[in-house]
Amino acid sequence: MTTPRDTPTSRRSRANGDGTVYERKDRRWEAAGYVLAPGNTRKRVRVYGTTRKEALAKLTEKIAASNRGLPVPSAQGSLAAYLTYWLENVAVHQLRENTQTRYTAVARLYLIPGLGRKKLTKLTAKDVRTWLNQLRTTCQCCARGIDARHDQPRCCAAGQCCRKLLSPLTLTYIHSVLKSALEHAVREEEIPRNVARNVRTGTPRPRRFEPLTADEARRLLTTANEHRLHALFELALHTGLRKGELLGLCWEDLDLGAGTAAIRRTLQRTSAGGLTTLPTKTRASERRIALPARCIQSLRRHHEQQQREREAAGTTWQHNGHVFTTTQGGSIDPANLTRAFTTLLRKAGLRRIRFHDLRHSTATLLLEQGVELIVIKELLGHAHIGVTATVYAHVRLRLQRDAIDTLSKALGSPETTETANGGGDEPPPCAALVR
Template identity: 85%
Template sequence: MTRPRDNPASRRTRANGDGTVYQRKDGRWEAAGYVLAPSNTRKRIRVYGTTRKEALAKLTEKIAASNRGLPVPSAQGSVAAYLTYWLENVAVHHLRENTHTRYTTCVNRYLIPGLGKKKLSKLTAKDVRTWLNQLRTTCQCCTRRLDARRDQPRCCAVGQCCHKLLSPLTLTYIHSVLKSALEHAVREEEIPRNVARNVRTGTPRPRRFEPLTADEARQLLTAAQGHRLHALFELALHTGLRKGELLGLHWEDLDLDAGTAAIRRTLQRTSTGTLTTLPTKTRASERRVALPTRCLHSLKLHQEQQQREREAAGTTWQHNGHVFATAQGRAIDPTNLTRTFTTLLRKAGCRRIRFHDLRHSTATLLLEQGVELVVIKELLGHAHIGVTATVYAHVRLRIQRDAIDTLSTALNTPAIIEAVESKGDEPPPCAALVR
């Protein structure tokens, strides 16, 4: 007599490549099959389930992903281990030094304490979203124990939480660092997808800035007359160069006869505490800008003044080729320039603004004069015109309103214009149709 298990009709047969499914001695079901692995190789994997159907479904999902060309994740370590590897072996070669320092601080302060213990291959979008929500609502004094290091505790240690929360901009920055790290893990085929991209943090409101008006800009330039860095402030207001780009200018970058300046480098203080000349912020920032006649005249006077300072310094002069240098020829510290700028604002009777707001002032004044947005984008060295349009959207809206008012005036009939002028604030009669 044929037993049921020997009957071919009762056997559970699977085609080649579908893998095998069987029940283990502990009662669980195990499914095994071959899938695509990194370096275009094949790898046998095993999945488990409480039922045969569950184990088979997991294996089918893995094989389907393999057939779509997605390799099986090879990451076995934690998120903290991969972030450390990424900072030390990948990011350090692709980021500017100051940017790498900020990334390192972000990873050590927020990412590793929050997500570091999780397995990289098992990190989900839900984990990232839960962690970001916790960051958004957690007091940083409590989390980082800032209050415990104060001489006089005033937050958690005394039972009165100050609710020092992270700003939306900081949350977006932390999220972007995680996305960058996981994106490289995808490229190295450590994980199949970047789960951080599936989490939306919302678009934070841009920082508000108050650029100088035309009258305030004239006040500042008048107060700068006679200052040894008068040419720098004049160049900043006329060209919108960044602080580091101004301090990184060399005389070889200037063509005073042709009236142009080549922006090739920037001066920054790095984490080591030294002033270093670095490439421009982006490739688009490396550009050539035209110099107005007023700036050319100031630069020529500044060159003569620098020559007199060089003769007075004698052997103590340190020749670095900088256009704007100290009286001994050394590069100017960006922090010292900020102090000088603050003193100049006080002397001019202007409200206090950041030095970077001179750049915003240049763009705003140019837009109000009707200069094309693409011209301003090239002058400022923005990588994309969308950046220029987004930052100065409020100025463009004001210009649009003026343009619409101009069009409205042009479309009014002479009778309506005469009625408006005669009745003052009274509402005009119904306008005739314009054909």
């Protein structure tokens, strides 16, 4: 296929395949030609311009893209229509229910109100960037009418904007949902490229967390000794398992003789199925971990306790094979575990943290003990070691500082070294390994 040639205005002088250019009755110029369409077919397209040169340039661009193998977009509807199609026919089959629910909420609250009227084929990177910048500076109480629904308005409805803005993490998540939808539109050859990928939102700062110190962890375990879920809290602090992984653990997953546990499933509450046991989210999350001796003993005692509860419940016992259950054998709701954990913290006199911070505490304490980063990555079930390194960068920085201080003492003058060693009777400290 050749490129149109801007030769004489006469339609007959144009070569076959160059397309047609002519002036309409309304004084506009129209250019038409055949280009590549989805399904390896050809389609006649028409473009318009105020001058012959403008219309010809538009047709030239489309035919050049066709020669590069890019089919002409077939979608004619709005972005809102495509998002609805994508959520109801694609995402629902490819995503977990909770993830699909969050994607639907993002589309309903942000994407459709902000960009929904745009034609899918006309959406540009500039549109996405302008919308994100506007979203970044818009008070959500005003935009969504949240304050107007309060009994006593204290923001926009009262004339005093509270400037409740979206966090950088939320903006990044909204942007990622749009990228996922447009990426599927590219795969279905509805649009030639994903314009959202050309927009950079910046890397949000990681969420701060305050893991337990070794003394605080010991105090928590001491307080939990009399709790019926003592084995769960001990397992969480020693292995860094996620809340859903702990509640989804089954007895068949444990080999107490060999001291191992297979992490294969997670327990989640979904809007449709209630408490549901699902496979782990990623392949890296499915793993086998070693159990410390203390956890093995706690699990043996917990198994005996569960047998007593089963005998006491009799026919009302709900057998599901889970390691950690209610007194009637049912699955433990993650929200109930959070409440029990908060009560335990208050009883131990500790500051309030999230249950997930027990996982961070495990990794932090292991790093401070000099455990290799790759070992911690395998234990936590991270997909890439870069995730582990990024999340716990502050711990590694502290360890590096300690190592450098130790090296500084070792490389100091003999007088300084002897003073630091108490007169030279003790050998110099060994330099810590910088990881």
